[in-house]
Amino acid sequence: MQASLSLSVSNPAAIPRSGHGFESSLPFPSKPVNLRFCGLRREALGFSSTSSSISAYRSNRNAARSKKVWASLGSDNGSSSSAPKSFDYDLIIIGAGVGGHGAALHAVEKGLKTAIVEGDVVGGTCVNRGCVPSKALLAVSGRMRELQNEHHLKALGLQVSAASYDRQGVADHANNLATKIRSNLTNSMKALGVDILTGFGTVLGPQKVKVGKDTVVTAKDIIIATGSVPFVPKGIEVDGKTVITSDHALKLESVPDWIAIVGSGYIGLEFSDVYTALGSEVTFVEALDQLMPGFDPEIGKLAQRVLINPRKIDYHTGVFATKITPAKDGKPVTIELIDAKTKEPKETLEVDAALIATGRAPFTNGLGLENINVATQRGFIPVDDRMRVIDSNGDRVPHLFCIGDANGKMMLAHAASAQGISVVEQLTGRDHVLNHLSIPAACFTHPEISMVGLTEPQAREKAELEGFEVAVAKTSFKANTKALAENEGEGLAKLIYRPDNGEILGVHIFGLHAADLIHEASNAIALGTRIQDLKLAVHAHPTLSEVLDELFKSAKVSF
Ligand SMILES: Cc1cc2nc3c(=O)[nH]c(=O)nc-3n(C[C@H](O)[C@H](O)[C@H](O)COP(=O)(O)OP(=O)(O)OC[C@H]3O[C@@H](n4cnc5c(N)ncnc54)[C@H](O)[C@@H]3O)c2cc1C
Numbered sequence: 235m236q237a238s239l240s241l242s243v244s245n246p247a248a249i250p251r252s253g254h255g256f257e258s259s260l261p262f263p264s265k266p267v268n269l270r271f272c273g274l275r276r277e278a279l280g281f282s283s284t285s286s287s288i289s290a291y292r293s294n295r296n297a298a299r300s301k302k303v304w305a306s307l308g309s310d311n312g313s314s315s316s317a318p319k320s321f322d323y324d325l326i327i328i329g330a331g332v333g334g335h336g337a338a339l340h341a342v343e344k345g346l347k348t349a350i351v352e353g354d355v356v357g358g359t360c361v362n363r364g365c366v367p368s369k370a371l372l373a374v375s376g377r378m379r380e381l382q383n384e385h386h387l388k389a390l391g392l393q394v395s396a397a398s399y400d401r402q403g404v405a406d407h408a409n410n411l412a413t414k415i416r417s418n419l420t421n422s423m424k425a426l427g428v429d430i431l432t433g434f435g436t437v438l439g440p441q442k443v444k445v446g447k448d449t450v451v452t453a454k455d456i457i458i459a460t461g462s463v464p465f466v467p468k469g470i471e472v473d474g475k476t477v478i479t480s481d482h483a484l485k486l487e488s489v490p491d492w493i494a495i496v497g498s499g500y501i502g503l504e505f506s507d508v509y510t511a512l513g514s515e516v517t518f519v520e521a522l523d524q525l526m527p528g529f530d531p532e533i534g535k536l537a538q539r540v541l542i543n544p545r546k547i548d549y550h551t552g553v554f555a556t557k558i559t560p561a562k563d564g565k566p567v568t569i570e571l572i573d574a575k576t577k578e579p580k581e582t583l584e585v586d587a588a589l590i591a592t593g594r595a596p597f598t599n600g601l602g603l604e605n606i607n608v609a610t611q612r613g614f615i616p617v618d619d620r621m622r623v624i625d626s627n628g629d630r631v632p633h634l635f636c637i638g639d640a641n642g643k644m645m646l647a648h649a650a651s652a653q654g655i656s657v658v659e660q661l662t663g664r665d666h667v668l669n670h671l672s673i674p675a676a677c678f679t680h681p682e683i684s685m686v687g688l689t690e691p692q693a694r695e696k697a698e699l700e701g702f703e704v705a706v707a708k709t710s711f712k713a714n715t716k717a718l719a720e721n722e723g724e725g726l727a728k729l730i731y732r733p734d735n736g737e738i739l740g741v742h743i744f745g746l747h748a749a750d751l752i753h754e755a756s757n758a759i760a761l762g763t764r765i766q767d768l769k770l771a772v773h774a775h776p777t778l779s780e781v782l783d784e785l786f787k788s789a790k791v792s793f
């Protein structure tokens with residue numbers, strides 16, 4: 235079940251094929267271990283290393299609580315002979331992205347003495363090169379789109395003279411937001427007493443981590459949360475100017491007149507929204523037979539009608555971009571395409587720029603996994619459903635967990651964080667298995683797309699295998715007062731469910747604020763709430779949430 239889910243989110247075509255190189259955005263210059271880190275070692279020996287009395291109090295309290303935690307863990311997590319007898323920390327997390335951050339905050343809340351190791355900057359992909367700056371650019375593209383839509387403005391009785399933008403101003407908005415959120419994340423960890431150790435982390439052996447060149451720290455448990463980097467297929471030359479990945483695109487150093495976007499998944503689609511709003515023409519190159527192959531097909535079709543067809547976007551599907559050469563000496567970027575099935579050469583495109591959005595590769599190089607007999611699978615660290623790392627013999631590695639993009643289960647920020655929280659729950663005495671089918675996903679285009687659970691084809695396949703019936707209910711945004719008041723009636727919500735017992739199998743939404751609306755459905759799946767109970771829930775009028783109210787009410791449950 236989980237395997238098929240992870241494929242639906244992180245498309246199989248995007249998973250790096252073995253032997254393909256990828257561009258790492260994490261060169262990790264080896265940084266000297268900072269003073270803060272040295273202080274932590276003193277703390278481990280009984281000295282207070284923090285200047286604030288609150289932190290000192292928390293640290294002592296954590297240490298006291300952690301003794302209890304260790305005692306309560308029993309022998310299940312048994313350690314190998316080379317394992318240390320006492321520990322600097324209860325928990326060390328390698329990687330301070332959103333996954334590591336979520337795990338760290340929950341760990342200190344639960345009383346664990348916690349350190350987080352970061353080789354670059356706090357916040358990882360999401361904060362510095364992902365969710366955060368991309369959503370800042372999308373906030374701009376949403377407003378530009380609205381201000382440029384005369385028909386829409388006229389329907390609201392508004393008149394606005396030509397909208398324009400300052401590229402550097404837009405870029406600054408994205409960069410400033412990333413800086414602000416990075417600082418929030420750092421401060422939240424410091425305030426709660428998480429020790430931030432700067433340097434590249436390597437697993438030396440059971441319960442032992444090297445930070446930077448030669449500092450060794452020990453912990454009862456270790457979580458690997460080292461994330462991912464853009465995956466660039468072999469044959470594509472990235473110069474960072476005319477052939478770029480999302481790492482470069484988020485800096486918005488230019489807005490090309492014509493840009494090819496290779497890959498029509500989340501990154502491709504969101505950037506097509508940004509670039510077309512800022513005036514670029516976009517050409518999609520997609521290996522599979524349809525655009526947006528990861529979405530429910532009906533939602534994908536609607537998205538194509540609204541997000542692709544009316545915009546300055548054309549596309550080539552069923553083709554691989556095999557060779558891409560950056561612009562040079564007045565010559566354009568060239569993109570050689572081959573038929574995805576026959577592998578016959580097709581055409582060569584000439585464009586101003588190309589954005590490579592062909593998925594992400596786990597960043598697990600240099601982690602020292604060989605020291606603990608763990609072999610990666612296409613770079614991903616194998617884990618079980620409790621995020622416990624599995625070694626080359628198929629056995630659990632005691633005290634070692636991996637969360638987030640590095641395990642490849644679901645490459646989303648909130649999934650990484652939820653996995654981290656789930657691990658901490660286990661470490662502090664409460665067994666917990668995260669239901670990945672309850673984790674929502676959203677694409678922040680205008681309008682937005684969101685989903686949770688299975689697509690209709692996946693649900694029908696499962697139903698056939700397990701022998702139950704599937705039903706589908708739909709509601710349109712056209713019948714929703716709030717959406718019509720906003721002149722945003724284009725939208726659909728779709729519910730896939732079991733009519734025999736009212737179980738929700740999947741919900742897909744395309745429309746205004748779809749990313750916020752999905753949580754009623756995802757929480758219902760997480761908590762096991764059935765449709766017959768949701769039908770009785772009350773929604774404020776007039777709100778967009780009534781789209782889901784109508785959706786649940788229109789389902790025919792024979793329970
Ligand atoms: C353009 C873009 C937009 C996105 N938008 C969204 C979105 O809107 N919503 C969403 O849910 N997801 C989004 N994502 C995905 C999201 O960013 C990732 O799923 C998420 O960042 C994964 O978190 P993580 O903690 O596993 O890893 P990361 O965020 O990648 O963090 C890993 C951290 O580990 C550090 N590290 C790596 N190796 C070591 C080592 N050996 N020692 C020390 N430190 C190390 C890295 O420097 C990094 O800071 C987006 C991604 C991209 C690229």
Ligand SMILES: NC(=O)c1ccc[n+]([C@@H]2O[C@H](COP(=O)([O-])OP(=O)(O)OC[C@H]3O[C@@H](n4cnc5c(N)ncnc54)[C@H](O)[C@@H]3O)[C@@H](O)[C@H]2O)c1
Nearest residue numbers: 245247248497499500501520521554555591592593645676
């Ligand atoms: N809003 C969000 O939550 C959000 C936004 C951006 C990124 N992300 C995450 O980041 C990850 C990476 O996003 P992404 O869009 O790069 O990956 P993706 O897996 O969503 O899409 C990659 C696309 O590229 C196509 N492709 C692969 N190789 C190709 C080639 N050589 N030629 C043509 N097409 C090719 C694939 O068929 C697929 O459609 C995703 O797993 C996603 O979860 C999430």
